Structure formats: structure tokens, C-alpha cells
Amino acid sequence: MMRRALIAAVIVVTCGWSSARAADAAFTQFIASLWPEAQAxxxxxxxxxxxxxxxxxxxKLPDLILPGRPATGAPSQAEFVQVPADYVRDASIARLAAEGQRLLQRYRPALTEIEKSSGVPATVMLAIWGRETDYGRYTLPYDLVRVLATQAYVGRRKDTYRNEFILSLKILGEGVVTRKDMRSSxxxxxxxxxxxPSEYYKHGVDFDRDGRIDIWHSVPDALASAAQQLVNKGWQSGVRWAYEVQAPAKxxxxxxxxxxTKPISQWLREGFVPVRGQKLSAAEQAQPASLLQPEGIYGPxxxxxxxxxxxxxxxFSDLYVLFVGHLSDRMTSPLPFAMPWSASKQLRTKDVETMQRGLTRAGLYKDKIDGKAGMQTRAALGxxxxxxGLKVDCWPSEEVLRSIEAAR
Known part of the structure; x- marks a missing residue:
């Protein structure tokens, strides 16, 4: 009996090794097949x-499709599953704003020049840097080449990552950064x-003029590149990111x-009031704007x-933009949002997906099923x-989820 059990165990282990070797061989073959594209x-x-x-x-990476295993989704990013009060936490904003003020002085000449040429405020560039990597203090956990190769092989967006993988090799070949320093999310x-990598080639700027676009070590290059990406996506000089307003009761x-989208002046005529008595110029009132209520009728x-x-x-997250925009403002003003966030709870990703499917069946929602309670989901929910005949608050609660499930 013991002998048979031992033989069975050896067979299982051997089969496991064979399977692993086969998988690795297939991966190696896939990578080798990319050489003509890399050469081109x-x-x-x-x-x-x-x-x-x-x-x-x-x-172990998320967002993969592996044979014989349940499909893995993207991880629950904080900006999509946390309530605003947790994500745009005032203590975090205050800490980053204080550091941003110091960096504003440290890199003043470069920031002034970048702002003048791009129209992107220095504080916005710094806020992006602060949110993305805590001003470079956060060490990214993965090897970029391995991440991109894996995602190109078994990821949900293979074609996209196939190109990104090849471009990562191109960057390494140009000697701008070492593989050791090329860490990633x-x-x-x-x-x-x-x-x-594709964004590096589309938007990268050699601001310090040393012949290399180095977004890993050169702060001026990284900030100028971030500003250029915003410009290339349509940034309008002299225009604020948003205005906090008090919404009318109804x-x-x-x-x-x-x-x-309506001119801000029209929103004001409809009863929206800038907070803290802020007066908007004629040019500001002429700006087209959309309404954003991250917590439905609750909160700012x-x-x-x-x-x-x-x-x-x-x-692509409302809370990310709120974080960056508000952090940018806090570098020049100590004021928090005028309206406090509510104590609302966020539904789990799978519950929001269930809600989105129900709203889709009802013909009210036409966007993707992603478990993220963004602008389109909240509006469809309302x-x-x-x-x-429910209270219209445009917030994904357990009560409305139960109603949608019952309607099915």
C-alpha cells in the first residue's frame, strides 16, 4: 500500500514538472516568435x-487568462472600491501638499519653464508625481519586462502588451535605464x-537636455513628460480642473x-453656487462644464x-482626478473641500457588476461591466x-441592489 502511494505521488509530481516544463517551453517559444517584430x-x-x-x-499577476484556472480580473484598485472619504483622505493630501510645496521651491526654475511652454500648472505636475509614486519614494514592485511579457502571453489585452513588451526592450537597448531600475506596476x-513604454515614446521629453529621456531618475524629464502627455491629450492653458459648488436641493x-455639458454660467442660473463665496470671471463662466457628484447627492x-x-x-477614475486636482490646489491653499464627504459605504466590485448587468437589461446602462461605480453607472442607477419609485440619490447601495435583483 505504501509502495503504491509513493509511486502515485511520484507520478503526480512528475506530471506537474512536465506540465510546468511544457508551459515554460511554450512561453519561451512565444517570446522567440516576437523577434521579427522587435527587429522591425x-x-x-x-x-x-x-x-x-x-x-x-x-x-501570479492579475488580469490573466490561464488554461484550467478561473479567469482573474484586475485587482480592486483603491480609486474604484474605496469611498471618497477614504481615498481622498485629508491627512494624505496634507502630507503630500506640504512635500509638494518644498518640491515647488526645489525645482522652481524647471517647473516655471515647463509651465510656460505647456500651460500645465506646476502644482498639477507635482500632484501627479505625488499620487503616482509618492514623489519617487514608493518602490514599484515588479520587473517591467517580465510583467509585459506575461501580459502579452496570457493577459486579457495581449495585443496591447505585445507592443509594450517590444518597446520596453527598445528602451533598454537605448541605454536610458537599466533593467534593475526599470520597475513597474x-x-x-x-x-x-x-x-x-508606448507613452514614453509618445510623450517623453528630454527637458534637462542631456540626450536622454529619463523618467526614472531625472525629475525635470519626468515632470515635463507628464505635462506633455496632458498637452497631447488636449490640456487647455489657463483653465481650472473643476469648481466645487453647492448643488440646489432638488x-x-x-x-x-x-x-x-453647459456653460458654467447656465449651471449658476440653475442654482449651483460656488463654495465660500467664490466669484467667477466672465471667462470662467463661459467655460463648458459637466456636473460631478462622486457620492451621488451626498458629499461635495x-x-x-x-x-x-x-x-x-x-x-480613468473620478477619485484619481479629485485627488490630483485637490492636491494641486492644496499646494497653494490650505482649504479642504467645503462640503464634507458622507459616511457612505461602497459596494463590493462583484455587487456593482451585478447592478450594472441589471441596469443593462433595463436598457439604462450601455457602458462596460467593470464593477466600478463611475459617472455612467451612477447616472444609470439614478x-x-x-x-x-425609489429615492433618487445616484449612489450604489445595498437597498437599490436588492431592488434590481428582485426586478429580475
Missing amino acids: AGVSRATFEQETRGLEPDY WAGATGLTQFL VDCTTGVPEV SFLTTKNYFVIKEYN AYQKSA
Whole structure:
């Protein structure tokens, strides 16, 4: 009996090794097949061989599709699952703002020049740096080449990462950064201000004019590159990111979507009032804006300009933009948001997905099922609440989730 058990164990282990070897062989073959594309992109054979020799996939990464295993989704990023009060935590903002003020003085000449040429405020550049890597103090946990190779092999967005992997080899071949310093997030963003390799080539700026675009070690290069990315995405000089306003008591929260845009003057005529008695100039009132209510009818309300959505292209999250915009403001003003956040709870990602499916079936939601309670989801939720005779607050609560499930 003992002998049979031992033989069975050896067979299981041997099969496991064989399976692992087969998987690794297939990965190695896949990487080798990318050489023609890498060569066409300007990667030398020496660089390709050096950086791919012994390369192994990291199957612990999120957002992979692995045979025989349940599909893994992207991790629950804080900006999509935390309530605003937790994400835009005042203590964190205050700490980063104080450090940002010091850095504003330290890099004043470079920031002034970048701001003059790009139209992007120095405080916005610093806020992005602060949010992305805590001003360079946060060490990114992954090897960029391994992340991109794995995502290109078994990730949900293989074609995108295939190109990013090749471009990462191109960067290494140019000698701007060493493999050791080329750390990244699980999704392949790298450098002080978190760029994908393709973004590095699209938006990178050699501000210090040393012949290299170094977003890993050169703070001026990283900040100028962040500013250039915003410019390339449509940044408008002289325009604020958003204005905090007091919403009228009978506000229709379902209008809080990018498609509903009006001049700020019209929002003001409809009863929205800038907080703390702020007076807006004629030019500011002429700016088109959309309504943003991150907690539905609870918590602060904002009129968001074109530049709000430009920052949102850096990271597609309302809370990310609120963090960056507010941090930018706090570097020049100590004032927190005028309206406090409520004590609302955020539903789990899978519950928001269930809600989105129900709203889709009802014909109220046409965006992707991603478990993120963004602007479109909140507006669709408000429309459902109207149709179901519920309180219209545009906030994903357990009560409205139960109602949507019961309606099914």
C-alpha cells in the first residue's frame, strides 16, 4: 500500500514538472516568435537575446487568462472600491501638499519653464508625481519586462502588451535605464510618473537636455513628460480642473455625465453656487462644464471642465482626478473641500457588476461591466431609481441592489 502511494505521488509530481516544463517551453517559444517584430521596431539582436534569456512568466499577476484556472480580473484598485472619504483622505493630501510645496521651491526654475511652454500648472505636475509614486519614494514592485511579457502571453489585452513588451526592450537597448531600475506596476506602468513604454515614446521629453529621456531618475524629464502627455491629450492653458459648488436641493443627479455639458454660467442660473463665496470671471463662466457628484447627492459637488477629463485620461477614475486636482490646489491653499464627504459605504466590485448587468437589461446602462461605480453607472442607477419609485440619490447601495435583483 505504501509502495503504491509513493509511486502515485511520484507520478503526480512528475506530471506537474512536465506540465510546468511544457508551459515554460511554450512561453519561451512565444517570446522567440516576437523577434521579427522587435527587429522591425529597432531592437538589436544582442538586446533581445540579453533581456529575454531565462525570462519566465509571472502567473501570479492579475488580469490573466490561464488554461484550467478561473479567469482573474484586475485587482480592486483603491480609486474604484474605496469611498471618497477614504481615498481622498485629508491627512494624505496634507502630507503630500506640504512635500509638494518644498518640491515647488526645489525645482522652481524647471517647473516655471515647463509651465510656460505647456500651460500645465506646476502644482498639477507635482500632484501627479505625488499620487503616482509618492514623489519617487514608493518602490514599484515588479520587473517591467517580465510583467509585459506575461501580459502579452496570457493577459486579457495581449495585443496591447505585445507592443509594450517590444518597446520596453527598445528602451533598454537605448541605454536610458537599466533593467534593475526599470520597475513597474502590475499593469506595466514605469518611472516616476508612471508611463507605459508606448507613452514614453509618445510623450517623453528630454527637458534637462542631456540626450536622454529619463523618467526614472531625472525629475525635470519626468515632470515635463507628464505635462506633455496632458498637452497631447488636449490640456487647455489657463483653465481650472473643476469648481466645487453647492448643488440646489432638488438637483437631478442623473445629469452628472460628461455628455451633459453647459456653460458654467447656465449651471449658476440653475442654482449651483460656488463654495465660500467664490466669484467667477466672465471667462470662467463661459467655460463648458459637466456636473460631478462622486457620492451621488451626498458629499461635495463639482463643475468639471475639459481639463478634468484630460487628467482622467491619465487614470480613468473620478477619485484619481479629485485627488490630483485637490492636491494641486492644496499646494497653494490650505482649504479642504467645503462640503464634507458622507459616511457612505461602497459596494463590493462583484455587487456593482451585478447592478450594472441589471441596469443593462433595463436598457439604462450601455457602458462596460467593470464593477466600478463611475459617472455612467451612477447616472444609470439614478434613472432606475426614478423608474422604480425609489429615492433618487445616484449612489450604489445595498437597498437599490436588492431592488434590481428582485426586478429580475
